[in-house]
Amino acid sequence: MKKQMKMSGIGFYLLVLAVIFCAVYFSGNIESSSSDSYSIANLKKDLGNGNVTSASISQNQEIPTGEVVVKLKSGKNVDFYVSDVKDVQELLDQWNVSYKLGDVKKTSWVITTLLPYGLGFVAIFLLFSFLSAQSANSGGGNSKMMNFGKSRARRIDPEEPHAKRFKDVAGLKEEKEELEEIVDFLANPGRYTDVGARIPKGIILVGPPGTGKTLLAKAVAGEAGVPFFSLSGSDFVEMFVGVGASRVRDMFAEAKKNAPCIVFIDEIDAVARKRGSGLGGGHDEREQTLNQMLVEMDGFGVNEGIIVMAATNRVDILDPAILRPGRFDRKVTVGRPDVRGREEILEVHAKGKPLGDDVDLKKIARTTVGFTGADLENLLNESAIVCAKEGRKFIEQEDISKSFIKIGIGKEKKSKIISEKDQKITAYHEAGHAILFHVLPDVGPVHMVSIIPTGSGAAGYTMPLPERDETFMTKGKMKQDIIASLGGRIAESLIFDDITTGASQDIKQATSTAKAMVTKYGFSENVGMINYADEDEVFIGRDFGRTSRDYSEDVAKTIDNEVKAIIDDAYAQAKSILEEHMDVLHKCAKLLLEKERIDREEFEALFEPDGVVLEKKEAVSEEVDVEPDSL
Numbered sequence: 001m002k003k004q005m006k007m008s009g010i011g012f013y014l015l016v017l018a019v020i021f022c023a024v025y026f027s028g029n030i031e032s033s034s035s036d037s038y039s040i041a042n043l044k045k046d047l048g049n050g051n052v053t054s055a056s057i058s059q060n061q062e063i064p065t066g067e068v069v070v071k072l073k074s075g076k077n078v079d080f081y082v083s084d085v086k087d088v089q090e091l092l093d094q095w096n097v098s099y100k101l102g103d104v105k106k107t108s109w110v111i112t113t114l115l116p117y118g119l120g121f122v123a124i125f126l127l128f129s130f131l132s133a134q135s136a137n138s139g140g141g142n143s144k145m146m147n148f149g150k151s152r153a154r155r156i157d158p159e160e161p162h163a164k165r166f167k168d169v170a171g172l173k174e175e176k177e178e179l180e181e182i183v184d185f186l187a188n189p190g191r192y193t194d195v196g197a198r199i200p201k202g203i204i205l206v207g208p209p210g211t212g213k214t215l216l217a218k219a220v221a222g223e224a225g226v227p228f229f230s231l232s233g234s235d236f237v238e239m240f241v242g243v244g245a246s247r248v249r250d251m252f253a254e255a256k257k258n259a260p261c262i263v264f265i266d267e268i269d270a271v272a273r274k275r276g277s278g279l280g281g282g283h284d285e286r287e288q289t290l291n292q293m294l295v296e297m298d299g300f301g302v303n304e305g306i307i308v309m310a311a312t313n314r315v316d317i318l319d320p321a322i323l324r325p326g327r328f329d330r331k332v333t334v335g336r337p338d339v340r341g342r343e344e345i346l347e348v349h350a351k352g353k354p355l356g357d358d359v360d361l362k363k364i365a366r367t368t369v370g371f372t373g374a375d376l377e378n379l380l381n382e383s384a385i386v387c388a389k390e391g392r393k394f395i396e397q398e399d400i401s402k403s404f405i406k407i408g409i410g411k412e413k414k415s416k417i418i419s420e421k422d423q424k425i426t427a428y429h430e431a432g433h434a435i436l437f438h439v440l441p442d443v444g445p446v447h448m449v450s451i452i453p454t455g456s457g458a459a460g461y462t463m464p465l466p467e468r469d470e471t472f473m474t475k476g477k478m479k480q481d482i483i484a485s486l487g488g489r490i491a492e493s494l495i496f497d498d499i500t501t502g503a504s505q506d507i508k509q510a511t512s513t514a515k516a517m518v519t520k521y522g523f524s525e526n527v528g529m530i531n532y533a534d535e536d537e538v539f540i541g542r543d544f545g546r547t548s549r550d551y552s553e554d555v556a557k558t559i560d561n562e563v564k565a566i567i568d569d570a571y572a573q574a575k576s577i578l579e580e581h582m583d584v585l586h587k588c589a590k591l592l593l594e595k596e597r598i599d600r601e602e603f604e605a606l607f608e609p610d611g612v613v614l615e616k617k618e619a620v621s622e623e624v625d626v627e628p629d630s631l
């Protein structure tokens, strides 16, 4: 259906182009159709033979040149140009042939200039608009030129069958809870405005592709019973400067007409990249579009009932202006689902797909670490296809295993399928980090530990809660950061015979912190309070390279030694702390393997002998130096 519309769109453009080219071709011919062969000499001959019945002469104004059309007895018309129409007039008078004398200027200007050039211009314009409509290739598929500067938002009304509700969104419990408030704002705005509350205007959903961001936004609209308008950021990025901005204007105008409503912009990073940055920076069109979006968001009243939701998987490249209060000031992170979440998603998508007795969704959930909702939906769909191909009525475990391999191969390129062994290593690695963050006084507390692979390629993560108001980084804290970052590798080495390459990022981090301590902050007595860190970047050959160090070999050696001493010392401390908490290490790894993601409470409970949290660790830091000062 959509395809057909597209095709007829192309047909439309081709037709218009064909007509224009014909018109240009013929209009050109009007000018040049003067038969080269015919001339005043031929006219003389034809007059002599009595072949001429009539003629018309069009004279160019103020100059003697003109065009002559001669009607011959044979019924043929010939025309030609003459340098002086008087010559022709005299000839015709001589032979008593009647003729009309007209003024050529007006028609010739229209025909010879306006028509071909004008139409040529229109043709080029159409060609470009056609190409840009093709390249934008919007979801709307509505590429008529009348809609050139119009938004192509797609609308879903709450009554429509494909409107979504929260029950269609599996897992994502915290995310739904956060968005429930938005639903309430839209459904009962009065309750909030009555007490002077400011309803948020923009919410940004951040997470890897296929994790259900669009689905969540749709569900918010469905729950609140308001229309849902969706658009992709790339719809705004056009070849012509100003088109994107005009689409933004149009979109918000439409939204205002339909308030309360949700406007959803997918891939907002396509428009909202940092301005003037290297990332496609200096793109006038994009900047104008972004500016227009900011103007619109600032412009509509706080409580107008329009909530803009946007999705991205690259929050780091967004222009900070877009995240300011009054714009997209709420952020909801949508992560890959954990085991429970995956099981729920499988349940949602298994509806309408008859499963054989041997299919165990729980088991599938356990073997699909790192799969997003979209991946899981795809897995079941592929399985149903395999099943249907073989003419069976029920989907068997075998079908799912086949699809798993098929999808797995495709997935392998994006993120890896994780083997049980790798998962175990990751669990110990992250547990190692987490324990150190918890035990060391100036870092942590641990907010979350996870062995679900991240979009950026990490096998898992330990998230400390760093949001403490600190003006200064202290020597003790930097040292503890290094200790904590070595914890992953040490935990691996304590448990397994071999170690993995998984700690490379940790090592890099630890090294750069240690280097900064020595060369920048003057924390090392042997090096002293001298800055050795500022190396200017200079242009060497084709690459930006570093200048050679402007300090001696001796100093370089001292720095290297000091850095190594810091790391070695941190390593020893980390190891002894982990050895002391071996029981927690095992418990934590086990819990991680079971749940894949554990929060602060669950983690801290592991330290209590009876598994109960007695007292939560808060920001405790008072000038603590855990280690005997060895710098």
Ligand SMILES: Nc1ncnc2c1ncn2[C@@H]1O[C@H](COP(=O)(O)OP(=O)(O)OP(=O)(O)O)[C@@H](O)[C@H]1O
Binding pocket: 168, 169, 170, 171, 172, 208, 209, 210, 211, 212, 213, 214, 215, 216, 266, 311, 313, 345, 348, 372, 373, 374, 375, 377
């Ligand atoms: N939590 C979920 N529950 C049920 N289905 C889900 C869930 N997450 C994803 N899906 C399935 O995956 C499909 C794609 O999800 P969606 O388009 O919402 O992802 P997205 O995060 O917006 O991705 P993208 O960034 O690529 O736009 C959905 O249509 C749905 O079938």
Ligand SMILES: [Zn+2]
Binding pocket: 429, 433, 485, 488, 489, 502, 503, 506
């Ligand atoms: Zn690590």
